[in-house]
Amino acid sequence: TNIPTHAAPRTTADWQAADAAHFLHPFTDFQALARKGSRIITRAHDVYLWDSEGHQLFDAMSGLWCVNVGYGQEALVDAATQQMRQLPFYNSFFQTTTPPAVELAELLAQISPPGFQHVFFANSGSEGNDTVVRMVRRYWDLQGQPERQVIIGRWNGYHGSTMAGASLGGMKYMHAQGGLPIPGIDHIDQPYWIEHGRGMDREAFGLKAARWLEDKILEIGADKVAAFIGEPVQGAGGVIVPPASYWPEIQRICDRYGILLVSDEVITGFGRTGNWFGCQTMGTRPDLITFAKGVTSGYVPLGGVLVGERVAKALIEQGGEFEHGYTYSGHPVACAVALANIRLIRQLGLVEHVREDVGPYLAQQFEALRAHPLIGDTQTCGLMGAMLLCKDKAGPDGAPVAFDASLEVGMLCRGHCFANGLVMRAVGDRMIIAPPLVITRAQIDELMGLIRRCLDLTL
Ligand code: PLP
Numbered sequence: 001t002n003i004p005t006h007a008a009p010r011t012t013a014d015w016q017a018a019d020a021a022h023f024l025h026p027f028t029d030f031q032a033l034a035r036k037g038s039r040i041i042t043r044a045h046d047v048y049l050w051d052s053e054g055h056q057l058f059d060a061m062s063g064l065w066c067v068n069v070g071y072g073q074e075a076l077v078d079a080a081t082q083q084m085r086q087l088p089f090y091n092s093f094f095q096t097t098t099p100p101a102v103e104l105a106e107l108l109a110q111i112s113p114p115g116f117q118h119v120f121f122a123n124s125g126s127e128g129n130d131t132v133v134r135m136v137r138r139y140w141d142l143q144g145q146p147e148r149q150v151i152i153g154r155w156n157g158y159h160g161s162t163m164a165g166a167s168l169g170g171m172k173y174m175h176a177q178g179g180l181p182i183p184g185i186d187h188i189d190q191p192y193w194i195e196h197g198r199g200m201d202r203e204a205f206g207l208k209a210a211r212w213l214e215d216k217i218l219e220i221g222a223d224k225v226a227a228f229i230g231e232p233v234q235g236a237g238g239v240i241v242p243p244a245s246y247w248p249e250i251q252r253i254c255d256r257y258g259i260l261l262v263s264d265e266v267i268t269g270f271g272r273t274g275n276w277f278g279c280q281t282m283g284t285r286p287d288l289i290t291f292a293k294g295v296t297s298g299y300v301p302l303g304g305v306l307v308g309e310r311v312a313k314a315l316i317e318q319g320g321e322f323e324h325g326y327t328y329s330g331h332p333v334a335c336a337v338a339l340a341n342i343r344l345i346r347q348l349g350l351v352e353h354v355r356e357d358v359g360p361y362l363a364q365q366f367e368a369l370r371a372h373p374l375i376g377d378t379q380t381c382g383l384m385g386a387m388l389l390c391k392d393k394a395g396p397d398g399a400p401v402a403f404d405a406s407l408e409v410g411m412l413c414r415g416h417c418f419a420n421g422l423v424m425r426a427v428g429d430r431m432i433i434a435p436p437l438v439i440t441r442a443q444i445d446e447l448m449g450l451i452r453r454c455l456d457l458t459l
Pocket of ligand 1: 123124125126127129158159160161165231235236264265266267292293303
């Protein structure tokens, strides 16, 4: 008799109570959240969000690294509604296809690095990486080398939350639950200078970190290794930008042992680093590229794998049926939104905007932040940025000295941000941002003002 409807006006407390009663949020301590109550985000425009109390927030995380074109882009809304009216769903399983899926596949081939003419669609980055595992192993089966099974990822890498995605990733707290990793996955350390390279020249460290891949290949046996997967810049791990020497050396090692290189571009794709794809910024030639997020700017879910010539040729010419796919592979509404999104990125010149204008400007502003007493190091790549909170700027080895981990200084800082109109994320003692690509210089100034204020409150 008293069933609430969406139309009924609700207070923030009502929303919080219903949220706590029924909604199990991802990556959340449910009881702790219920005690505190969720913040109810009700609308958004450009780079700003508003909550149910009318407070404005600067969204320096683009949602979850996905709203590349910013909020409120009517072209994407129109594409979705028109497609829903025309054909809300049809599948591409049994010798059918739909115009938006075909057009998107064609457009992706145009904007991808040379050698990428094919795409396999999924709904998320995690599903994309599950597809990668199936495809990589299928590829080696077709080469008559079925013993090549092992895929090497990195500790503190993030590749999603499904069984395969979380296994490829190197988040130890995820491996601790649910029987992960699945068999045939191995990991090497991340190229994080602060953690593994202190006292070393950064570029020399980049080479050393890449050679951990060679050591691992030799330990396992090159004839058993199928692929290496990495994010061009680790995102969820804390925006860890590797030294320039790292990726070319990884490429050399993959080439030397003939193993496939997979670039997980779920965050770095679609302009984030100042090129369409992060592998172009890092100078690698991957065999497979995982994408999601920025392909639709998060307006609707879509992900997938761009398939390079080497793997595509084997799957198409030798493979017979590939026993893999999702109901929504090539969903027409998602593909229509992706088409509108990519066209808008082109029309607004957002890739160039990041590469030539706001990316270098953010880099300059982050460098200036190093004068702040709390900041021991900063890194940016395009519109990804990280600042390291530290106790001392330089210890005996010249590198910053961390706070005691129990202080949770990152969470403290994040709390100040959230209370003061800024969404910035904390990964341990690294504060990270990835604002929408439409951000202007004036908005970067506004953002830096908010960041400084929150750092001062954290002191
Ligand atoms: N790969 C990377 C690099 C990611 O950052 C993410 C998500 O943050 C994923 C994969 C998983 O994507 P999804 O959450 O869409 O499954």
